[in-house]
Amino acid sequence: MAKAPTVEDVAAHAGVSRQTVSNVLNTPDIVRPATRERVLASIDELGYRRHAAARRLRLRRSSTIGIRLDPYLGGISGVVLDRFVHAITERSSDRGMRMLVYAARTPEEELGRLAELWDGSEIDAAILTGTVRDDPRVTRLDALGLPFISFGRPWGDDDISDPMHLWVDVDGAAGTRAATTYALEHGSAVTFLGWPSGSGTGDDRERGWREALAEAGAHGARVVAEDSVPEARRAITRALEDGIRADAIVCASDSLAVGALLGLADAGKTVPVIGFDNTPTAEALGFSSVEQRPEDVAEAILHLLMGPTGDVVAPRRVESGSAHALITPELVVR
Known part of the structure; x- marks a missing residue:
C-alpha cells in the first residue's frame, strides 16, 4: 500500500517550505495568490488529506x-x-x-x-x-x-x-498599589511613569497607583513613555523641566525605572524609584521593584x-x- 502523502511531500512538490504549506492550510490570506494556487494544486495532485490523517493521529495523546x-x-x-x-x-x-x-x-x-x-x-x-x-x-x-x-x-x-x-x-494593580504605598513614605507627590493608554497590562498597573493615591488622599503626575530606557529618560527629563514635583516615582517596568533614574541623575535629583519585574538589572542597580513570581x-x-x-x-x-x-x-x- 502506497504511503500517504505528507506536508513535506506537498512542500517539495510545490517548491515551497513546510511553513508555507501550513500557512495555505490554516491562514491562506497571508500567502501570495500565485503561491497559494501552486500549493493547492500540489495538494490535489498528490491527494493529500490533512483532516483524515489528523483524525487518525489524534487517537493518541502526545503529552x-x-x-x-x-x-x-x-x-x-x-x-x-x-x-x-x-x-x-x-x-x-x-x-x-x-x-x-x-x-x-x-x-x-x-x-x-x-x-x-x-x-x-x-x-x-x-x-x-x-x-x-x-x-x-x-x-x-x-x-x-x-x-x-x-x-x-x-x-x-x-x-x-x-x-x-x-x-x-x-495582579498588576496589586503590585503598583504596594509600590505606591511604599513610595508615599517618602512624600505625598508620587509620579507614575507608565506606557501609553490602551494596553490591558499597562492600564491595570496604572490603576493600582491611582487607587493607592486616592486612599491616602495624595496626588501625583502621570508621565508616559514607551518601554524603552532612552524614551523613559527623555520623558522624565521633560517632566522635571516642566516643574512637576516628584517625591518618588513608581514605574510600570524596570526598563522605565532605569530611564527614570538616568533622567533624575541628569537633573541632579535623587528620589526613590520603584520598578516592576524585579529583573537582575533592578538587583544590580539597587532599586526596589515588584516581583512577578x-x-x-x-x-x-x-x-x-x-x-x-x-x-x-x-x-x-x-x-x-x-x-x-x-x-x-x-x-x-x-
Missing part, C-alpha cells in the same frame, strides 16, 4: 504542550518570560508532560504553527503569552478546538465576570490546564471564578 518562544528583543524586561518558560518546562516534566517550544514572528504565523501542530497531534494544548485586548488568537483557537490557557488575560469584556477561557495573570504563574497554569485528573482540560465554558488565577506579586524593597 506535549506548545508554547511560543518570543523573538529576542534584548533590553531588560524580557527576563520575566524567560524565567516563565524555564519554570513551565521544569514543572510540566514533573507532571509527565513535555513542552514543545516553537518560533513565530507574528500572531498569524503563531496561529498557523499551532494549527499545524494540533492537526498533526504533536500537542495536546497550548499556552499563549503576550495577550492583548480582544486577542484575535482566542477566537481562532476556539474554532480549532485546541485546548489552551494564557499567561495574561485576553482582556475581553468577560474576563472576570463571565470567563470562558483559562488564564493566569499577575513567574514560577507561581507556571504552577497555576498547569493546575488549571490539567485539572484534578492530570489530563488536559477540554475547551469549555466554566463558572465564574474557576477559569483563572491572579498571582499577587511581591514588592522587593532595596
